Amino acid sequence: MSAQPVVAHSLSVEGGGASLAGTRCISCRTVYFPQVIACRNPVCEAKAVEPFGIKGSGTLHSFTIQRYRPPPLFEMDPWQPYALGLVDMDHGVRVMGMIDDVALDRIEIGMVLDLATRGIREVDDGPVITHVFVPVAGAGT
Amino acid sequence: MRPVYVLGVGAHPWGKWPDTPQVGLAIHAVNAALGEASLDWRDLQGLVAASSRFEGGMGWGLHANELAQAISEHGMACVNVGGACAAGAVAFHTAHMMIASGQYDTVAAMGAERMPRGFISRPPGSADDATDHDFLRWKMMGATNPAYWAMEAQRRIYEHGTTAETLAAASVLMRRHGAMNPNARFRTPSTVEEVLASPMVSDPLHLLEICAVSDGAAAVVLGSEEQARRAGGPMIQVASSVIATGQFGDPAARIPTVGSTPRLGVPHTSEVVSAVHRAWSLAGIGAEDVDLIEIADNTAWHILAWPELFGFFEPGEGDHMLATGQLTLGGRLPINPSGGFLSFGEATTAQALMQVCELAWQLKGQAGGRQVEGARVAMSAVLGLGANGGSIVLKR
Incomplete structure (x- = not known):
């Protein structure tokens, strides 16, 4: 039994922490998610990039609750309404993801959230996981 | 030229x-x-x-x-x-x-x-690709188009205290305009109560605050x-026509991105703001010269936010402008006298040209019950996937 990311090469779990596969510009240090082949900052001349793992915590910029089931490409099973948020992570990258482990009516803009993972369905080999944001431990939800 | x-x-x-x-x-x-x-x-x-x-x-x-x-x-x-x-x-x-x-x-x-x-989904036949935002937004989190607009609306509530009733009233305004347009699909006027009673799709946006899809x-x-x-007839001149794309650091929640690089000082929805400002510049006009504007109101949030982004109003001022009748016929800036996307439903590639049709009918005085009296300068603003922005100014 091992967890597998819902999209290969997008997400890893190392040393207990979740890490999204991003990219960093070698010159201007802009961090991108998902991975990019070149830096798109117009004032950056070098454009060369390197792999960069996005991890840790961030601040919730905004959120919504999806009340209708999305098209079938999203294979959450069983399905129920869930929260989606935009989280400002370190190095100025804003990442979208599900918000988990908090009641839908307790989510607030400005709250600090940790990058984590959760299963969205089970297959024979174990859970299929995606990245989520969860309240930092002990924040009291 | x-x-x-x-x-x-x-x-x-x-x-x-x-x-x-x-x-x-x-x-x-x-x-x-x-x-x-x-x-x-x-x-x-x-x-x-x-x-x-x-x-x-x-x-x-x-x-x-x-x-x-x-x-x-x-x-x-x-x-x-x-x-x-x-x-x-x-x-x-x-x-x-x-x-x-x-x-x-x-x-x-x-x-x-x-x-x-239904929801506009991923085109059939697209390859699975871990670097493709559109693939990731569906596969990793099931983010629909309304979810993006809803997060903009939620942020506006946080920053400006916009109420549920104000968002609903913006939708009601579009239906009131659309009721007077024979080309609109939804021509029945609505009420704030009806909008708020429609199903919640993506908080804080209800079904009647989100544009449908149409033919x-x-x-x-x-x-x-x-x-x-x-x-023959009145001479309707193209005062300017501009297209633009987005700027690095734009803070908008842009469909279908799952990761962005917002930077201070960069305009929100920069592809459209750039097009609008250059359209003003090429036409030799400013915000005060515009008699009416047709905007891409995919949701009620757009009605409140877009005129502020362009500089017609200060940030947060749109709510008051709506409440005091400044966004309708006879007001300071009539928005979407056609009824907008909320009354039409979006027929994607045709929508920006429908906007131009309305500009022309308004300038020729052929807009019937939705006519903006004495309109001489009319403009459009539209947004497309891939950070495409466009703005057209017509003058009589």
């Missing part, structure tokens, strides 16, 4: 037309525009199509050629352009440049669409000054 004029505009009413092929919708719209211009198909020297993502046509979107082969094989130049929901503005811009260059005297821009039902077609025939004098 020489001056360019609108010779005629036309549309097929918006709705669900399962029995009318896309080419049929398109021919209806172009016929109507040619009628206003007193031209026949064989008089068109060029046709620019806002090409579709949803209906293939010949070679996945060669719609100008398809029309030529369906109705008039007289050798006109055919151009097919993309730009997603801003494709109509790109088509208009291209037709404008063809006339302005002096090489063509009569060119039509056309958009026609038949939309699939429809619109066309604009542009021409030289000589052609405009021949066609």
Whole structure:
């Protein structure tokens, strides 16, 4: 039994922490998610990039609750309404993801959230996981 | 560059037309525009199509050629352009440049669409790709288009204290305008109570605060000054036509991105803000000169936020402008007298050209019950996937 990311090469779990596969510009240090082949900052001349793992915590910029089931490409099973948020992570990258482990009516803009993972369905080999944001431990939800 | 004029505009009413092929919708719209211009198909020297993502046509979107082969094989130049929901503005811009260059005297821009039902999903056949935002937004989190708009609306509530009733009232305003437009699909006026009682789709946005998807077609025939004098009627000149793309650091929650790099000082929805400001500059006007504006109101949030982003109002001021009647007929800045996307439902590639139809009808005084009295300067603003922005200013 091992967890597998819902999209290969997008997400890893190392040393207990979740890490999204991003990219960093070698010159201007802009961090991108998902991975990019070149830096798109117009004032950056070098454009060369390197792999960069996005991890840790961030601040919730905004959120919504999806009340209708999305098209079938999203294979959450069983399905129920869930929260989606935009989280400002370190190095100025804003990442979208599900918000988990908090009641839908307790989510607030400005709250600090940790990058984590959760299963969205089970297959024979174990859970299929995606990245989520969860309240930092002990924040009291 | 020489001056360019609108010779005629036309549309097929918006709705669900399962029995009318896309080419049929398109021919209806172009016929109507040619009628206003007193031209026949064989008089068109060029046709620019806002090409579709949803209906293939010949070679996945060669719609100008398809029309030529369906109705008039007289050798006109055919151009097919993309730009997603801003494709109509790109088509208009291209037709404008063809006339302005002096090489063509009569060119039509056309958009026609038949939309699939429900959430706009990932195009069939797209490859799985861990670097593709559109793949990741569906596969990793199931983020629908309304979810993006909802997060903008939620942020506005946080920053400006916008209420649920204000968002609903913006939707009600569009329906009130749309009720007076025979081309609109939803022509029944609504109430704040009805909007708030409609199902919550993506908090804080209810079903009646989000544009539906529709079938429809619109066309604009542009021409030289000589052609405009021949066609007769008021001279409607293209004061400016601009297309733009986004700027690095734009803080907008842009469909379909799952990661962005917001930076302080960069305009929100920069592709459209850039187009609007350059359109003002090229037309030699400012915000105070605009008699009406047609904007891409995919949701009620857009009605409140977009005029602020362009600089018509201060951030957060839109709520008060709506409440005091400044956004309707007789107000400071009538928004979407057509009824907007909320009354039409979006027929993606046709939508920006429907906007131009409304601008022209308003300037000619042909807008009936939704007429903005004495309108002399009218403009549009539209946004398309891929960070496409467009803005067109017409003047009488």
